[in-house]
Amino acid sequence: MGLNAVVAACYALPVLISVLTVRFFYVLWHSGQSASRPRNTRLRCLIILGSGGHTAEMMNIVTTLQKDRFTPRYYVAALTDNMSLQKAEVYEQSLIQSDGMKTAESAHFMQIYRSREVGQSYITSIATTLLATLHAMWLVIRIRPQVIFCNGPGTCFPLCISAFLLKVLGLGWCSIFYIESIARVKKLSLSGLLLYKLRIADQFFVQWPQLQHKYPRACYAGRLM
Numbered sequence: 001m002g003l004n005a006v007v008a009a010c011y012a013l014p015v016l017i018s019v020l021t022v023r024f025f026y027v028l029w030h031s032g033q034s035a036s037r038p039r040n041t042r043l044r045c046l047i048i049l050g051s052g053g054h055t056a057e058m059m060n061i062v063t064t065l066q067k068d069r070f071t072p073r074y075y076v077a078a079l080t081d082n083m084s085l086q087k088a089e090v091y092e093q094s095l096i097q098s099d100g101m102k103t104a105e106s107a108h109f110m111q112i113y114r115s116r117e118v119g120q121s122y123i124t125s126i127a128t129t130l131l132a133t134l135h136a137m138w139l140v141i142r143i144r145p146q147v148i149f150c151n152g153p154g155t156c157f158p159l160c161i162s163a164f165l166l167k168v169l170g171l172g173w174c175s176i177f178y179i180e181s182i183a184r185v186k187k188l189s190l191s192g193l194l195l196y197k198l199r200i201a202d203q204f205f206v207q208w209p210q211l212q213h214k215y216p217r218a219c220y221a222g223r224l225m
Helices: 002-029 053-062 084-099 122-143 156-168 190-197 209-214
Strands: 045-048 073-078 107-112 147-150 175-179 203-206
Touching: 045 053, 045 156, 053 084, 053 147, 053 175, 073 084, 084 107, 107 122, 122 156, 147 156, 156 175, 156 190, 175 190, 190 203
Parallel strands: 045 073, 045 147, 073 107, 147 175, 175 203
Antiparallel strands: none
16 A cells, blocks of 8 residues: 555656646746736735835835725735834824725734844845745735735745745735835845846836846836835
8 A cells, every 4th residue: 555655656746746837837927917807806915015215115106006906905014123014004094084994904914024134144044034935925825915016125025935836836816016126226136136037026117227228027117206
């Protein structure tokens, strides 16, 4: 019985690898194409915040979204970032006061382990990145976002990778929109470079024309701030 199981596994493993490989290239081929949904469908939206200017830029982008379409909104920030989620909460509270929206239904606020702290060595960041990726996978499986917005903080990479893996496994289709920070004038951030090279982002935007010339698959969006 044990030998039969081993033989069956030997046959099944190449088939599984082949299926996942085909699925991987299928996802890459359809990158940038949103899943077919009615225009009035609500979309679970994951918004990744970063410390400092990242959050200011992202909140500026969030104000332009159709709030009745991109809902519920899940704001995620690093565990050591105490300011970003507060700004998001203040913004969502302003929506309640102006439009009477229910923040309990439309907005949620979460934290995630940071892949790499500022000044942390790349050697020690391997372990923290693995921990952040596991945490990110758990969050993505729990939320099952249909849209992700991010603009460069290190916390975005494990979340985007997790969402991409769910697409490959056929457990959900999430469109990833990456907007490079306006502070990146001549070269991409590390997060942006990884998402660009690995073709993880469905739409990749830059805010300076010279970046678009250097990275031709990026879209020049102009100044968003």
